[in-house]
Amino acid sequence: MRRSRTCPFGLPPEDRASSPYTGYTxxxxxxxxxxxxxxxxxxxxxxxxxxxxxxxxxxxxxxxxxxxxxxxxxxxxxxxxxxxxxxxxxxxxxxxxxxxxxxxxxxxxxxxxxxxxxxxxxxxxxxxxxxxxxxxxxxxxxxxxxxxxxxxxxxxxxxxxxxxxxxxxxxxxxxxxxxxxxxxxxxxxxxxxxxxxxxxxxxxxxxxxxxxxxxxxxxxxxxxxxxxxxxxxxxxxxxxxxxxxxxxxxxxxxxxxxxxxxxxxxxxxxxxxxxxxxxxxxxxxxxxxxxxxxxxxxxxxxxxxxxxxxxxxxxxxxxxxxxxxxxxxxxxxxxxxxxxxxxxxxxxxxxxxxxxxxxxxxxxxxxxxxxxxxxxxxxGPDRVLSVPAPGFLVQSTRADGVVRLHNHGSDHVRPEEGESAADEDPHYARLAYSTVSGPTSAANPADNHLAVAVGGARSARRRIHPLGSGHGDGWGWAGSWHRPVFPAGPPTVPGLRVESVTVARGRHELRVHRVLFAPDGARAELTGWATGPGGPVRSQLLGLHGWDTAEAEDVRAPQGTAFTRWAAVPRLAADVTGTAVLVALASLTAEPDAAPLDGVVDRVEVTGDTVTVHWAEDEARARIAFGRGTTVTVDHSP
The missing domain is CATH 1.50.10.20 (Glycosyltransferase)
Structure with missing residues (x-):
């Protein structure tokens, strides 16, 4: 029997003939x-x-x-x-x-x-x-x-x-x-x-x-x-x-x-x-x-x-x-x-x-x-899978073994609770989760979050309302809307709503948001994945439309995550008043030579409440159309 450096239990020798992946029997x-x-x-x-x-x-x-x-x-x-x-x-x-x-x-x-x-x-x-x-x-x-x-x-x-x-x-x-x-x-x-x-x-x-x-x-x-x-x-x-x-x-x-x-x-x-x-x-x-x-x-x-x-x-x-x-x-x-x-x-x-x-x-x-x-x-091969019932979009990439879940349906708000009465729960409220990263703590800047800042108070995402999901050959999407809640200010702003759509393709995540009825002076902030310094996992976030700049700034999360003692989170920001459509591209990857995001999308066209994104690699097109009320349609074509 042997004891590994990190496992305190005596284990038999590995059997790589019958267990080529793990050695365990x-x-x-x-x-x-x-x-x-x-x-x-x-x-x-x-x-x-x-x-x-x-x-x-x-x-x-x-x-x-x-x-x-x-x-x-x-x-x-x-x-x-x-x-x-x-x-x-x-x-x-x-x-x-x-x-x-x-x-x-x-x-x-x-x-x-x-x-x-x-x-x-x-x-x-x-x-x-x-x-x-x-x-x-x-x-x-x-x-x-x-x-x-x-x-x-x-x-x-x-x-x-x-x-x-x-x-x-x-x-x-x-x-x-x-x-x-x-x-x-x-x-x-x-x-x-x-x-x-x-x-x-x-x-x-x-x-x-x-x-x-x-x-x-x-x-x-x-x-x-x-x-x-x-x-x-x-x-x-x-x-x-x-x-x-x-x-x-x-x-x-x-x-x-x-x-x-x-x-x-x-x-x-x-x-x-x-x-x-x-x-x-x-x-x-x-x-x-x-x-x-x-x-x-x-x-x-x-x-x-x-x-x-x-x-x-x-x-x-x-x-x-x-x-x-x-x-x-x-x-x-x-x-x-x-x-x-x-x-x-x-x-x-x-x-x-x-x-x-x-x-x-x-x-x-x-x-x-x-x-x-x-x-x-x-x-196996790269996969994107929509799971309509819980409102999930699952994205896996073989090159780095990373699995990501884009959450457009699971929250931790009981039916009898008002949204402003529920506690913010980082383990449910974020837009995305993975097998190689964890959410930041509630006391640090939130990762994978679209916040609306009003009067200096940033909003939280609590009750999540699915808008639909679907997938095709090598791509998929999921969408949801939520009513921003302000833990550090007036609980809500009348009419304020955020609609969010994720389109996944390969390791890339197209994140499209429509902010409705934002008051004067409001700001929108989008964050990406939280990762630690010098680690094998990289977080990327690029503004494509509506943001102040294309390049994201890094904000610090000193309490870290379950994967790293200290973390940084990329963040984009923009002024929003009334209705605003915002488009960004994100990525979480463990590929050591992963290319930057600035060559992934050829162009973005925004006409009213319709967003059309043209991918550079093969000229495929993703079209996201926000409708009246809370509806959205997404299609993807060569």
Whole structure:
């Protein structure tokens, strides 16, 4: 076994014959799971009910955080042992059985072992999240753990779990936590009307959140992010798979297959998943949907491509400091990164990464492990793919392995919230995200943003309204509009609206904006990608029409991003009063000899609210026509 400079776990030798892209095999996955669990269990309470990992507590408190440590590592242990047919060389299940007994004996008591009660999400909700991991761990390991428990321990565990069915979840993927608990109880002969209703309610809501193209909104709004893969698809399909329910497997599996058509493209050539949305400290959990698709057979990917994506993601993080020298997963992206976190993140939160180990449910002879690795979708020809349901435009380039997502549909504003009442969230509000860059912090200049400045106050983009999308051979587009909100001034300006269209072609991004009803003295500012000094990734931004100058200035973002401690952001500016049409060209590239942008476009014609851009390379033409109200049409022709 060897230990790499950045990975603290002992790993087998690489196998470049069967895994030419990553060198990882199933044995590597088992070794990582064992290493993660061994490191975490060093922090267990004497009775094993809590794993009190070191670090600042979440807003739920240290007792809930300790339960989180138990529950989330139990997921990894469950996949590890179940995938090995019950083999448990480290004696993990005995420890989890003892912890289950100690934790559920007197729940709610303020002592070193007792688990907190499961209450409504707004009172003491975090234990409901963890109840699903406990239930899933028990279901995966039933023959070797649950079936060997004393009846009184089974009864006390059921009493604690049932609280998840009797309290109110948050209005999003949380409804799948009691669904998962109910599924376990039914699988061990403890189902009743209460479990049936919990499952029916979750599926009713899940259906109402389905938007098409395999994508769910995470609740009643328009939040589309990694929760699609590691929650909204994972729980119902895995439940059906474990139950042997062919009908439900086919129904949920069809949607997973469609989801993976676009989602599998969101992993870069270096293995990185897209940096976008909340809970990014879960890191390689992003590959859970890919692994589940391979395990269940509901995937458009070949087994070699599935393994390349999943193993690539695992290796990407292990080689970039996701686990410290002590083997504990830290709170961040590469290494620790506070700006990545939400207030619900505690020391054990990163262990939802355990969901990636669903791939271990495929035994050693399964095609996922027996087939040779193949190229990931992003390693094929350059692609531009529109995904209408979430309002995404995905752009990947083979030369540098960079994947970019242009966001014209996902926000983090709840339906009941007014736009001015919502907090600005850099992980949703920006125009674009990638696998090699992250957004700047809310305290620094915003990257990939069209701001309107009125009276010195810059606007934010919150609720996003899609205008449409489409793609053709080698190009694609997506558009949206938003009402600028001013966090540091009057909340809104009457009538002010920004319409935005991105046209992607190769590595280039044509960014077209129409600003409507801008007051006298208003300024528009467009920023590009945030990148660090001297790094391999370059950000380019060029004004084509309506801007003060063609050349962008660099503004500083000292708090950096998840990828660099310090960043610079290119910015264009222009005076806007009434209606203004603005056109720019942007690029994010890791090509060392990437050409400047000034020769990419031959000319730009703006007639009223219609923009025609002529590409220099082949004289192709992109035409963007803004209509009355909030409509836009885009076409691209040779």
């Amino acid at each position: 199933r044995a590597h996955w088992e070794a990582v799971a064992d290493g993660m669990l061994d490191a975490a269990w060093k922090w267990a309470t004497p009775g094993g009910a809590r794993l009190d990992l070191p670090g600042p507590p979440s807003h739920s408190g240290v007792r809930s955080d300790g339960l989180e440590g138990y529950a989330r590592t139990f997921l990894a242990a469950g996949f590890r042992v179940a995938g090995a047919g019950g083999e448990d060389p480290s004696g993990l299940l005995e420890r989890y059985a003892e912890g289950l007994d100690a934790g559920t004996r007197t729940p709610g008591r303020d002592d070193a072992e007792s688990w907190p009660l499961i209450l409504d999400h707004h009172v003491q909700g975090q234990p409901m999240v963890e109840s699903a991991s406990v239930a899933l761990g028990l279901r995966l390991t039933r023959p070797w753990l649950w079936d060997r428990l004393a009846p009184d321990v089974q009864d006390q565990a059921e009493r604690w779990l049932r609280c998840a069915l009797r309290h109110v979840p948050a209005g999003n993927n949380w409804y799948l936590f009691p669904y998962t608990v109910a599924g376990f109880l039914e699988s061990v002969g403890r189902g009743d009307a209460e479990t049936v209703r919990a499952r029916e309610r979750a599926l009713e809501l899940l259906e109402s959140w389905y938007r098409g193209d395999g994508w769910y909104a995470d609740g009643d709004g328009r939040a589309f992010d990694h929760y699609n893969g590691w929650a909204l698809h994972l729980y119902p399909l895995l439940d059906a798979h474990l139950a042997g329910d062919a009908g439900e497997s086919a129904r949920h599996g069809a949607r997973l297959r469609e989801y993976l058509e676009s989602f599998s493209l969101l992993f870069g050539g270096d293995g990185a998943p897209l940096y976008f949305g909340r809970s990014l400290a879960y890191r390689f959990a992003a590959s859970a949907a890919v692994g589940l698709g391979a395990v269940t057979g509901h995937t458009p990917l070949g087994p070699g491509a599935s393994r390349r994506v999943a193993s690539g993601s695992l290796r990407y993080f292990l080689e970039r400091g996701a686990a410290g020298d002590d083997g504990l997963l830290n709170l961040g992206w590469h290494g620790p990164h506070p700006a990545t976190l939400q207030t619900y993140s505690g020391p054990a939160s990163p262990y939802w990464a355990s969901k990636a180990f669903v791939a271990l449910l495929a035994p050693s002879g399964h095609p996922l492990w027996a087939s040779a690795e193949e190229a990931a979708p992003s390693e």
